[in-house]
Amino acid sequence: MPGSTVEEVELIGTGKGGGGTPAGDDGGFGGGDEWRGPSGSARVPQRAYVTGMVIALGGILMFFMALVSAYIVRKDMPNSAWVQLNVPRVLWLNTLILIASSFTLARSRGRLLADDLPGFRHWWSVTTILGIFFLIGQVIAWRQLAAAGLFLATNPASSFFYVFTAAHGLHLLGGVLALLYIAFRPTHRLTRGTATEIVSMYWHFMDGVWVFLFLLLLLGR
Amino acid sequence: MSSHAHTGHAVVVEPSGFVSKYIFSIDHKVIGIQYFLLALTAVCIGIVLSLLMRFHLVYPGAHLPFVSGGIMTPEQYMALVTMHGTIMVFFVLTTAPQGGFGNYFLPIQIGAPDMAFPRLNMLSFWVTFLAFVAIIAAFVVPGGAPISGWTGYTPLSGMGEVTGPGEGMGQTLWIVSISLFCLASLLGALNFIATTIDLRAPGMTLFRMPLTVWGWFVTAILGLLAFGVLLAGGILLLLDRSAGTSFFLPAGLVVNDQLQPHSGGSPLLWQHLFWFFGHPEVYIAILPGMGVASHILSTFARKPVYGYRAMAMAICAIGFLGFMVWGHHMFLSGMSPYSGFAFSVLTMSIGVPSAIKTFNWIGTLWGGKIQFKSPMLFALGFVSLFVSGGLSGLFLAQPAVDNMLHATYYVVAHFHLVMGVAAIFGIFAATYFWFPKMFGRMMSEPLGKLHFWFTFVGAYCIFMPMHFVGLAGGIRRYADATGTTYAAALQPVHVFMTYAAFITGAAQLIFIFNFFWSLKSGAIAGKNPWNATTLEWITDSPPAIDNFGGHYPSVYRGPYEFSVPGYKQDFIPQDLTPQQAALLK
Numbered sequence: 001m002p003g004s005t006v007e008e009v010e011l012i013g014t015g016k017g018g019g020g021t022p023a024g025d026d027g028g029f030g031g032g033d034e035w036r037g038p039s040g041s042a043r044v045p046q047r048a049y050v051t052g053m054v055i056a057l058g059g060i061l062m063f064f065m066a067l068v069s070a071y072i073v074r075k076d077m078p079n080s081a082w083v084q085l086n087v088p089r090v091l092w093l094n095t096l097i098l099i100a101s102s103f104t105l106a107r108s109r110g111r112l113l114a115d116d117l118p119g120f121r122h123w124w125s126v127t128t129i130l131g132i133f134f135l136i137g138q139v140i141a142w143r144q145l146a147a148a149g150l151f152l153a154t155n156p157a158s159s160f161f162y163v164f165t166a167a168h169g170l171h172l173l174g175g176v177l178a179l180l181y182i183a184f185r186p187t188h189r190l191t192r193g194t195a196t197e198i199v200s201m202y203w204h205f206m207d208g209v210w211v212f213l214f215l216l217l218l219l220g221r
Numbered sequence: 222m223s224s225h226a227h228t229g230h231a232v233v234v235e236p237s238g239f240v241s242k243y244i245f246s247i248d249h250k251v252i253g254i255q256y257f258l259l260a261l262t263a264v265c266i267g268i269v270l271s272l273l274m275r276f277h278l279v280y281p282g283a284h285l286p287f288v289s290g291g292i293m294t295p296e297q298y299m300a301l302v303t304m305h306g307t308i309m310v311f312f313v314l315t316t317a318p319q320g321g322f323g324n325y326f327l328p329i330q331i332g333a334p335d336m337a338f339p340r341l342n343m344l345s346f347w348v349t350f351l352a353f354v355a356i357i358a359a360f361v362v363p364g365g366a367p368i369s370g371w372t373g374y375t376p377l378s379g380m381g382e383v384t385g386p387g388e389g390m391g392q393t394l395w396i397v398s399i400s401l402f403c404l405a406s407l408l409g410a411l412n413f414i415a416t417t418i419d420l421r422a423p424g425m426t427l428f429r430m431p432l433t434v435w436g437w438f439v440t441a442i443l444g445l446l447a448f449g450v451l452l453a454g455g456i457l458l459l460l461d462r463s464a465g466t467s468f469f470l471p472a473g474l475v476v477n478d479q480l481q482p483h484s485g486g487s488p489l490l491w492q493h494l495f496w497f498f499g500h501p502e503v504y505i506a507i508l509p510g511m512g513v514a515s516h517i518l519s520t521f522a523r524k525p526v527y528g529y530r531a532m533a534m535a536i537c538a539i540g541f542l543g544f545m546v547w548g549h550h551m552f553l554s555g556m557s558p559y560s561g562f563a564f565s566v567l568t569m570s571i572g573v574p575s576a577i578k579t580f581n582w583i584g585t586l587w588g589g590k591i592q593f594k595s596p597m598l599f600a601l602g603f604v605s606l607f608v609s610g611g612l613s614g615l616f617l618a619q620p621a622v623d624n625m626l627h628a629t630y631y632v633v634a635h636f637h638l639v640m641g642v643a644a645i646f647g648i649f650a651a652t653y654f655w656f657p658k659m660f661g662r663m664m665s666e667p668l669g670k671l672h673f674w675f676t677f678v679g680a681y682c683i684f685m686p687m688h689f690v691g692l693a694g695g696i697r698r699y700a701d702a703t704g705t706t707y708a709a710a711l712q713p714v715h716v717f718m719t720y721a722a723f724i725t726g727a728a729q730l731i732f733i734f735n736f737f738w739s740l741k742s743g744a745i746a747g748k749n750p751w752n753a754t755t756l757e758w759i760t761d762s763p764p765a766i767d768n769f770g771g772h773y774p775s776v777y778r779g780p781y782e783f784s785v786p787g788y789k790q791d792f793i794p795q796d797l798t799p800q801q802a803a804l805l806k
Contacts, residue, residue, distance in 0.1 A: 044337050044338070044419075044420070045419055045420075047419055048337040048338075048415050048416075048418075048419040048420065051337075051414075051415045051418050051419050052337060052338060052411055052412075052415040055410075055411045055414045055415060055445060056411050058445055058446070059407050059410070059411065059445045059446070059448070059449045060449065061449075062445070062446050062447075062449035062450055063449035063450070063452055063453050064453075065450075066449065066450040066452075066453035066454065066494060066497075067453045067457075069493075070453070070454075070457060070468065070490055070494065073487060073490050073493070074468060074485075074486070074487060074490060077485055077486075077487050079471075079472060079484075079485050080485040081467070081472065081484040081485035082485070152460070152464050152465075152466060153464055153465035153466050153467075156466075156467060156468070156485060156486075159460070159466040159467070159468065163456070163457070163460070167456075
């Protein structure tokens with residue numbers, strides 16, 4: 001990621017002695033860091049954004065795991081009134097679209113790293129469109145369920161189906177907005193390298209969460 | 222932007238408008254003070270609610286002009302219980318130590334000019350503020366405040382107005398408030414963790430971080446992993462209430478002669494989701510206090526923290542174990558005795574890192590030249606209350622004992638001492654300690670000492686007798702115990718606790734007065750009034766907008782180098798180079 005590397009080098013100031021490893025008698029692990037940019041724009045080292053995304057994904061994972069554990073507990077309750085739900089077929093297509101979008105996004109990042117900006121924009125747009133298709137597909141799945149008379153409160157299986165798809169869909173909508181934001185607006189605090197990196201992390205993660213939820217709905221009977 | 226970076230002395234322009242400087246500020250110091258003032262407002266409301274409860278317990282038939290109907294009903298009493306708990310736990314014990322002092326001092330203590338994501342930081346505060354507005358709004362909506370306790374147990378909390386006044390709009394607002402709070406805390410936790418990992422000054426290794434930073438850091442990790450779970454639970458509960466789902470509501474419930482249209486849900490599922498958050502939450506409240514106590518004991522004993530690494534590791538161990546013991550809040554839920562045993566053993570194992578901390582606090586004091594300033598008194602009070610409250614935890618950790626005591630005042634006394642009052646003492650200690658840095662003036666020492674003695678003795682007078690009320694079978698959450706012979710016999714103790722509560726509550730006015738009087742008229746503090754070593758004391762009081770005024774500190778030593786043999790000065794700031802330090806020999 002040449003973009004962010006250049007930016008980081010520029011952010012390292014040279015104004016003061018001491019450097020990253022002043023003589024010390026403590027010898028703890030972790031060597032502080034070289035950051036000494038001034039306050040104001042672009043003062044945070046780019047890797048903080050990557051750290052922030054890893055942390056955010058940790059929190060999001062806990063959120064989804066709470067829903068999943070509720071699903072597992074609720075399904076196996078005695079007298080659970082559980083009525084197994086046959087997932088709409090369109091979900092297979094949606095899943096394929098989402099997996100494909102991860103590949104196109106990886107392709108897009110690859111083009112960016114190869115300094116091929118038109119290629120980057122092309123595959124980035126393809127990813128965005130696939131993401132929008134996925135969301136439309138999920139809405140179609142909802143409409144099919146509704147047409148079959150299965151609503152949020154119909155039975156516990158349909159409740160969880162709507163909760164899972166809505167929670168994931170909202171997160172993915174955020175991902176689509178991030179894709180659009182990067183496509184249409186040059187960032188100034190974030191380098192393009194970092195921005196695409198953290199959006200990619202988020203997108204692949206949400207892809208993985210969906211595959212997990214889909215398998216759970218499919219196989220967890 | 223890169224040209225700025227090269228100068229290394231770029232001047233950050235302070236925002237000039239009132240709104241951008243004090244309201245929608247992205248400066249972590251202003252946001253820290255905003256959190257602090259929010260918590261101060263909340264704690265005043267929380268104290269008034271608790272005093273109303275204490276009054277009602279002693280004079281259940283009294284006519285109160287502000288209660289509709291004149292005499293407080295049991296439901297209104299339960300609303301007080303619920304709102305007192307919710308406001309205190311979320312908007313005081315979580316907000317002040319982490320959002321307030323953590324926000325203000327974590328970046329300064331690691332030598333950074335701000336949080337990693339200042340705009341996110343501002344968003345965290347304002348979402349917390351919205352959550353506070355929502356919970357306060359529950360007082361004034363039709364039906365009033367919810368009555369299901371700060372734990373919001375289902376099915377009571379899941380069915381709406383049919384289960385009682387306050388369970389309509391009030392309970393909905395409660396869930397909305399808590400969910401917003403979760404969201405804000407997640408954003409805050411993200412910021413704290415990223416800042417600690419990536420924004421430390423050169424030389425600030427993990428084991429040179431002040432223990433306060435360790436406390437905030439581990440607290441943020443707990444928050445990150447816990448609040449998402451409560452958020453998920455809150456969403457499911459809201460759907461049960463408003464969309465007719467049955468996640469937590471079983472079939473066949475008849476409430477007020479009406480059969481409820483739910484089926485197959487599990488009220489215990491809510492308890493698991495809630496307490497998976499709820500137990501880490503008590504460490505979210507207390508860990509920053511532990512950090513502050515260690516920091517202050519060392520500073521005012523003029524000695525290094527005894528066993529610094531063990532202290533840091535004990536914080537991590539408590540945080541880790543805190544995720545495995547949520548079941549001890551549910552011994553009465555009919556869980557398998559094997560689960561109960563596992564939760565019991567794990568719970569008691571938290572005694573090990575807690576004992577390490579206590580021994581090391583005493584080790585830090587041992588042989589020190591102790592200065593009994595107000596912050597030191599409150600830090601010592603913290604240790605005392607933590608030990609007194611923690612010991613009863615060992616009894617409650619055993620299912621057989623807990624089965625008898627769980628619904629009594631014994632539990633109320635336990636958690637108030639160990640997480641309530643101890644954490645509040647941590648907040649007071651931090652306030653007296655850092656007030657000079659935050660506002661450039663000292664707080665009054667005589668008033669601080671007066672405040673300490675009233676509060677310290679008062680807290681013990683309220684909560685020590687409460688243990689015995691619990692042991693004697695005094696049942697908690699009952700609005701009026703005078704109707705039964707055995708409980709009525711405990712009434713004189715309740716009267717004593719109520720008097721103690723009113724005196725202690727009134728004594729907090731000393732603090733409020735001291736706080737605002739000192740803002741205007743306290744003695745000028747200077748940079749380092751306590752002769753302390755960490756980075757916040759090398760900068761101005763209050764610090765410049767970028768914390769160190771265009772200068773970026775490097776760190777050369779650990780955080781607690783007090784009374785180092787061979788030096789003329791009994792403290793060596795963290796940013797002193799070996800050459801500069803040699804001049805002090």
